[in-house]
Amino acid sequence: MAKPVKIMETVLRDGHQSLCATRMRIEDMLPQLEALDKIGYQAIEAWGGATFDTCLRFLDEDPWERLDTLKKHLKTPIQMLLRGQNLLGYNHYSNDVVEKFVAKASQHGVGVFRIFDALNDVRNLKVAISAALKAPEHPHVQGCLVYTISPYHTNEKFVELAKELKDMGCHSVCIKDMSGLLKPYVAEDLVKKLKAGLGEDFPVELHTHCTSGFGHATYLKAVEAGVDIIDCALSPFACDTSQPCTETMVAMLEGTERDTKLDRGAMTPIAKHFLAVKKKIINEFGLKGYFDVNPNVLDFQIPGGMLSNLANQLKEAGMEDKYQDLLDEMPRVRKDLGYPPLVTPSSQIVGTMATFNVMSGERYKMVPKEFKDLARGKFGRTPLPIDHDFLTKTLGIPESDIIEDCSVEDAKAETFDQFKKELTDKGFLNPTDEDVLSYALFPQVAEEFFKKHYQQVTAYKR
The missing domain is CATH 3.20.20.70 (Aldolase class I)
Structure with a gap:
């Protein structure tokens, strides 16, 4: 039944x-x-x-x-x-x-x-x-x-x-x-x-x-x-x-x-x-609050929340007329990167790279660190292997920086105790575990939040 x-x-x-x-x-x-x-x-x-x-x-x-x-x-x-x-x-x-x-x-x-x-x-x-x-x-x-x-x-x-x-x-x-x-x-x-x-x-x-x-x-x-x-x-x-x-x-x-x-x-x-x-x-x-249905998402595959952000980036640069060029460039960048699904954070990384390519008029002239990290394996294995010449020649990534096992890199990442020490060294005394985690995820944003909410930063109290 x-x-x-x-x-x-x-x-x-x-x-x-x-x-x-x-x-x-x-x-x-x-x-x-x-x-x-x-x-x-x-x-x-x-x-x-x-x-x-x-x-x-x-x-x-x-x-x-x-x-x-x-x-x-x-x-x-x-x-x-x-x-x-x-x-x-x-x-x-x-x-x-x-x-x-x-x-x-x-x-x-x-x-x-x-x-x-x-x-x-x-x-x-x-x-x-x-x-x-x-x-x-x-x-x-x-x-x-x-x-x-x-x-x-x-x-x-x-x-x-x-x-x-x-x-x-x-x-x-x-x-x-x-x-x-x-x-x-x-x-x-x-x-x-x-x-x-x-x-x-x-x-x-x-x-x-x-x-x-x-x-x-x-x-x-x-x-x-x-x-x-x-x-x-x-x-x-x-x-x-x-x-x-x-x-x-x-x-x-x-x-x-x-x-x-x-x-x-x-x-x-x-x-x-x-x-x-x-x-x-x-x-x-001051939000738009609605978005048009766009069947062409089947080609550029950008999640809805990103479309308005990318459009705003081009508008601020005075290049609104390049919007369609950006949508056309996204699939090309994704193909170069081994066809990763476009979801946070890969969607932002691929979207930013495509925006740079369109705005500069030359592909991979300016390459953000996050794009190189995704390409070299820091975030994990891409669905298809990335062309070796693209990694080493186009992006200029040294052989020694190409990562086979992302979990080895994770082991090198900052620990909870290190984040806690950073926070206390900045004057936020006796932080809760939750505050340390907020800081670990968004250091600058959390620090500004803490400054606003605790009158005496050096006498940090709930």
Whole structure:
């Protein structure tokens, strides 16, 4: 007998990250937390991704305190998005920093860890997955298949990756389609193959965006193929570059054998609240607040949140007319780099390199350090090997700097105790573990936050 489809709600994280630059405050969430809790979602995504950085940098909030507040009001599991060895920053961190962060996040209320690596390199997932599995709170641990399209990536390859994640102890897998590239019939085939390869009872979740226009159709075909959970956003923060709409999917499946059994009527007052929140955020921060569907994302593959940033970079440089050139250059740079999926941090690195190429009028004339690090293997193994001459001649990377095992580099990274000493040496005495972790991820941003919130920096107190 077919089971009801479960829904993971993204309005408190990816919904506003995709449409409103992650600018929703905890005060905007509080009035509806109890109502959201009663809906019956599988989980509510409310932490991780860009929320941590944005809390500190733009919203004057402590992300750890936000998580505590969410936990007080939600019995539904709180889900976070974690970038494996990257955590929530843009570098790889030492194993002890990763382990400490995961343990603290679990203690503060994360009930579902969705863990991914931008290159689908499982070596970058092992430490975070292991730490989450060891947490005394017994959170659900989900591994990701970062979905992309290339000559290398096939549904069969994604099934192989899913089997590795299951063998590593993951309780479920998620197809993470961050750019809305997954076509409906390809989704149907992938879900069927995952179910055949992992076992019918092993949970498979699907995450997509509506950037290409496929979203709701892709979910429908995946549901027909047996997917267990779909990620949706309530209507004010749905569609365009965000997830398919929660209310739409609930209505679409009503009366079928996969009926979600959720009360769509109960969602209406919650959606009305968040529509007002969306309008407020757009006005306060001067955001566009909506994005056009663009089927050409199938070619340039840039996640929705990046498109506006790249356009702004060109505008500031007085080169708005080069926007299409930039979209054309992205696939070429990605090919040179061995076809990495474009998701944080690889999307930013490839996007910046393509922007430099277009703005300078000469390819690889200016090459950022992060691009060289990704090319030489510091972030892990690219899907296809990078041409040796491209590495050594075009990018000028010495043979001795090419890395075969990224985990060896991670072992050289700054440790938790080193970050703690840095913080205390700057006058922030007796920092909590949470403050040290905030500093480890975003040193300059966290330092400014601490200066603002502690009157006497040398007599650092809560």
